[in-house]
Amino acid sequence: MPVVLGDTDRDADRFRFTLADDVAVVDTAQKLDAYLESHPDEDLVVVGPDVTMAVATEVAETYRLRRPHLGVVLMRRRMEVSTMTEALRAGVREVVVADDVEALVGACKRSMAVSEQLRHVESGDSNSRRGKIILVFSSKGGCGKTTVSTNLAAALSSGGDGASVCLVDFDLETGDVAIALQLDPTRTISDALGMQGGLDERALASLVVPYKANMDCLLAPTKPSDAEFVSAALAGEIVQVAAEMYDFVIIDAPPAFTDVVLKCFDMADTYILLTTLDLPALKNLKVTLDTLDNLGFPRTKWQIVLNRGGSRVGLTSDDIERTVGVPISVEIPSSVEVPLRLNEGITVVEANPRHDVARAFAELADKQRKISGAAKPAQVTKRSMFKRS
Ligand SMILES: Nc1ncnc2c1ncn2[C@@H]1O[C@H](COP(=O)(O)OP(=O)(O)OP(=O)(O)O)[C@@H](O)[C@H]1O
Ligand SMILES: [Mg+2]
Numbered sequence: 018m019p020v021v022l023g024d025t026d027r028d029a030d031r032f033r034f035t036l037a038d039d040v041a042v043v044d045t046a047q048k049l050d051a052y053l054e055s056h057p058d059e060d061l062v063v064v065g066p067d068v069t070m071a072v073a074t075e076v077a078e079t080y081r082l083r084r085p086h087l088g089v090v091l092m093r094r095r096m097e098v099s100t101m102t103e104a105l106r107a108g109v110r111e112v113v114v115a116d117d118v119e120a121l122v123g124a125c126k127r128s129m130a131v132s133e134q135l136r137h138v139e140s141g142d143s144n145s146r147r148g149k150i151i152l153v154f155s156s157k158g159g160c161g162k163t164t165v166s167t168n169l170a171a172a173l174s175s176g177g178d179g180a181s182v183c184l185v186d187f188d189l190e191t192g193d194v195a196i197a198l199q200l201d202p203t204r205t206i207s208d209a210l211g212m213q214g215g216l217d218e219r220a221l222a223s224l225v226v227p228y229k230a231n232m233d234c235l236l237a238p239t240k241p242s243d244a245e246f247v248s249a250a251l252a253g254e255i256v257q258v259a260a261e262m263y264d265f266v267i268i269d270a271p272p273a274f275t276d277v278v279l280k281c282f283d284m285a286d287t288y289i290l291l292t293t294l295d296l297p298a299l300k301n302l303k304v305t306l307d308t309l310d311n312l313g314f315p316r317t318k319w320q321i322v323l324n325r326g327g328s329r330v331g332l333t334s335d336d337i338e339r340t341v342g343v344p345i346s347v348e349i350p351s352s353v354e355v356p357l358r359l360n361e362g363i364t365v366v367e368a369n370p371r372h373d374v375a376r377a378f379a380e381l382a383d384k385q386r387k388i389s390g391a392a393k394p395a396q397v398t399k400r401s402m403f404k405r406s
Contacts, residue, residue, distance in 0.1 A: 023065035074107035081108035088128030134222035161324035172382035189244035192237025199362025325351035
């Protein structure tokens with residue numbers, strides 16, 4: 018239940034209608050302080066549109082250090098860049114326009130998700146975990162890296178075993194995880210740029226965007242020019258911290274051996290190496306495997322996945338195995354269901370779990386669980402807070 022720092026009783030009714038019946042409303046910073054003192058589990062303060070910026074920033078600054086898991090969502094009558102900057106600098110999690118009910122509910126939900134992660138981290142139950150890192154790669158574009166990484170992440174996080182997944186979009190210039198899952202890139206890897214050397218679990222929890230229960234995404238920058246500032250060291254830190262927080266870290270990659278990708282090969286437990294049934298893809302797979310051999314990335318980590326299998330295009334899976342000398346681990350069939358669901362912003366795994374494509378991803382997920390030594394995560398209690406979704 019959020020607490021609202023607002024002005025009038027009329028506001029109170031509105032917030033009760035929008036957020037929750039039992040939302041508490043206080044009209045001064047002192048009363049807010051007293052309320053928070055007596056409610057140590059409170060995780061969210063909504064600052065109403067008529068509260069001055071001076072008070073709003075003071076509230077955010079005060080609690081940022083004192084109660085880091087407490088989120089502050091600020092409402093303003095008008096959205097101005099200077100207001101946004103001032104607010105975010107003070108530690109406000111999100112700023113929304115006063116009349117945009119949907120934006121307010123969304124911001125509150127995201128803030129609660131961050132708080133939940135922070136509490137989870139604070140309780141220390143994630144520290145001993147070391148999740149499994151899975152890199153999805155092909156040196157040829159368009160082979161299905163994003164399709165495989167999003168569906169695999171959805172399959173691993175829906176397995177009923179409570180496993181948590183962080184999908185990291187390291188296709189830094191042209192990443193499409195946000196589009197594939199219709200996520201709002203309010204936070205991206207760009208926000209991690211100033212954190213190199215000091216990225217911790219709390220920071221990462223504030224950067225991920227939740228997609229569904231047990232599945233969060235760290236999205237690629239929306240400004241492609243930010244890509245050059247993401248160093249291999251920062252990427253390594255991100256992956257390391259994510260592996261301490263989640264059971265599985267799935268990395269979607271660009272179709273090239275960039276420094277960031279090489280760092281991921283260094284750190285990953287498994288490489289899902291994609292190919293399709295065409296000669297350029299097969300040639301690229303061969304070159305990839307030779308490169309990995311030359312660089313000493315162990316064959317025990319290789320998993321060849323044939324995407325768009327079953328297409329009658331002259332080449333067969335046998336041809337691929339014979340050419341590269343490595344067995345195919347899983348075949349994902351070619352189906353119109355894939356682009357169809359992509360355009361709906363949902364994975365095939367969730368939309369149509371009985372479909373052959375979804376079954377193939379379930380098989381791929383099973384293989385990862387078997388190899389995985391990841392510990393079962395502590396169960397995170399989900400609260401149902403808001404009337405609208
Ligand atoms: N199994 C499949 N059946 C049908 N279409 C598929 C399948 N897998 C991928 N596709 C389609 O192929 C296209 C490319 O897929 P995707 O974006 O996943 O590839 P990618 O390797 O991530 O591409 P990029 O290198 O550009 O990042 C998409 O339109 C997707 O819908
Ligand atoms: Mg992609």
